[in-house]
Amino acid sequence: MAALFEDDGHVLHGKQLLLAEDCTLRPTNRPLERAGAGISTRVQGKPSGQGARREAFFQPVRTEANQPGAPSVPALLSKRLFSLHPGLVWKDRGERTRGRAARAFLEQEGLVRPYDTRGLLDHVRQALSASTDRRLRLQTLRFVFRLWQPRRSLGGTEISSLGLYVPSADGRLIRASDAVFGRGWGRASVGEDLATVVAAGQDVSKSLKAIAGRLLDVPEEFAKRGETTPEEWWAFLLEAGVADGLLPVRSRDALSRVDQGRELTARQLIRMAKVSAEVQEQWEPYVRNWSSAYYPRTSYRGTPAWRLPGQDVVGRLGQEARLAYARLVLHGLASWDDARFTSLWTSAGSQSSPDTERVPTPLGAFVREQPWLPVRGRDRAVRFVRPADAWRCPPGLEEEPSYAPTVDHRLRHLLERGKASDRLREMRLPTWDDPRDSARLIAALGQLAAEGALGAEDRPAAQREGWL
Numbered sequence: 001m002a003a004l005f006e007d008d009g010h011v012l013h014g015k016q017l018l019l020a021e022d023c024t025l026r027p028t029n030r031p032l033e034r035a036g037a038g039i040s041t042r043v044q045g046k047p048s049g050q051g052a053r054r055e056a057f058f059q060p061v062r063t064e065a066n067q068p069g070a071p072s073v074p075a076l077l078s079k080r081l082f083s084l085h086p087g088l089v090w091k092d093r094g095e096r097t098r099g100r101a102a103r104a105f106l107e108q109e110g111l112v113r114p115y116d117t118r119g120l121l122d123h124v125r126q127a128l129s130a131s132t133d134r135r136l137r138l139q140t141l142r143f144v145f146r147l148w149q150p151r152r153s154l155g156g157t158e159i160s161s162l163g164l165y166v167p168s169a170d171g172r173l174i175r176a177s178d179a180v181f182g183r184g185w186g187r188a189s190v191g192e193d194l195a196t197v198v199a200a201g202q203d204v205s206k207s208l209k210a211i212a213g214r215l216l217d218v219p220e221e222f223a224k225r226g227e228t229t230p231e232e233w234w235a236f237l238l239e240a241g242v243a244d245g246l247l248p249v250r251s252r253d254a255l256s257r258v259d260q261g262r263e264l265t266a267r268q269l270i271r272m273a274k275v276s277a278e279v280q281e282q283w284e285p286y287v288r289n290w291s292s293a294y295y296p297r298t299s300y301r302g303t304p305a306w307r308l309p310g311q312d313v314v315g316r317l318g319q320e321a322r323l324a325y326a327r328l329v330l331h332g333l334a335s336w337d338d339a340r341f342t343s344l345w346t347s348a349g350s351q352s353s354p355d356t357e358r359v360p361t362p363l364g365a366f367v368r369e370q371p372w373l374p375v376r377g378r379d380r381a382v383r384f385v386r387p388a389d390a391w392r393c394p395p396g397l398e399e400e401p402s403y404a405p406t407v408d409h410r411l412r413h414l415l416e417r418g419k420a421s422d423r424l425r426e427m428r429l430p431t432w433d434d435p436r437d438s439a440r441l442i443a444a445l446g447q448l449a450a451e452g453a454l455g456a457e458d459r460p461a462a463q464r465e466g467w468l
Helices: 101-108 119-129 134-148 191-201 206-212 230-240 266-273 277-286 319-333 362-369 413-415 420-426 435-450 458-465
Strands: 016-017 025-028 055-057 079-085 165-167 173-175 300-302 342-347 356-360 374-375 382-385
Touching: 055 119, 119 134, 134 165, 134 173, 191 206, 191 319, 266 277, 277 356, 277 362, 300 413, 319 374, 319 382, 319 413, 319 420, 356 362, 413 420
Parallel strands: 055 079
Antiparallel strands: 016 025, 165 173, 300 342, 342 356, 374 382
């Protein structure tokens, strides 16, 4: 068979060719994308395994997947596989496994899986794509975690490619790639802040309400009976695709193409983005002076106009929710890529030098121009201002200006992470005692003095700052 179908092994998918362990004739495997063809593999309303197509595996050999102490295959997953008859020998005279061309052919064409970690993970992927059984989804989640746990790796297979399901805070099972960390996941996560913002704003914001259904369940639902730690599960779930923090979004019905460059006006851009009236109000002043495209009769295509969930309502939330939102924004500034801040519109066609127009996104306009950053002055009351209206105190500053609106000390450590500091400087956040901001410092001191904000005890320090 290997010789006859050397170049056409795909025609054997799903054919009754294999002698199983119970001496019955069973079909070969089919690739995942063809699993729904012919015989249905999706099980609706039945216990997992009843009526489901079983996948073929070679007999186990000693590998990391079946050594003593290795996790056993869950019952519901095991019901969806069968092993070839042990009388089928796949060794040549030199006792080299997989030496026979037949086994190599069956494996390479995907007709039979090897009983190793990779083969079992492929089986997990196939089972999850074919079944809606809740117990199967939960069992496969724990099985994959136990395979990953010893080495913090699956040997080259990305966890996010398996399509795992995780329990959400409202009791449903959702795809790991759709989930976000919520309450209880410790200081390594910002899930506590996200849950706080969602609880405060979901009744007035559709985008925050959508996040409510995606919040992950508490770690006690994962790390049960002390067998594992929440920290292990947090690391595993991150690799599985669970997000941590406030993720930028875009409107699904937004338009990303204009037939002629002359149509690419600020008003048209805002209309095409399909954002709420509140977001339009935040965004429009920041793009109103943007000029039209270079090629007036050429079509243009653009990248998304990203925005933040809740950016249109955060100003109406309470102080604790606004502080949590600020921490989420600072967490995002450390890692969001540049495309989240600027939309690129590029001319199509055959021009020798294509034109690319850069337009700030609603997210970029919000972070730069809206009052979201918490500061404190002499009265220690928290106010929220634009980055340009605050002052950053660098680590190690000998004498902090109590009379100036400096970033709340509870959030200052977040300014030093990743790209956050550089991004905020681009948004005109000045740094106290930085020579680059000397002119702004002198102007600020003069304004504070004129407003009577400087007391007698402040003047010596303020004068030293003005002269330095």
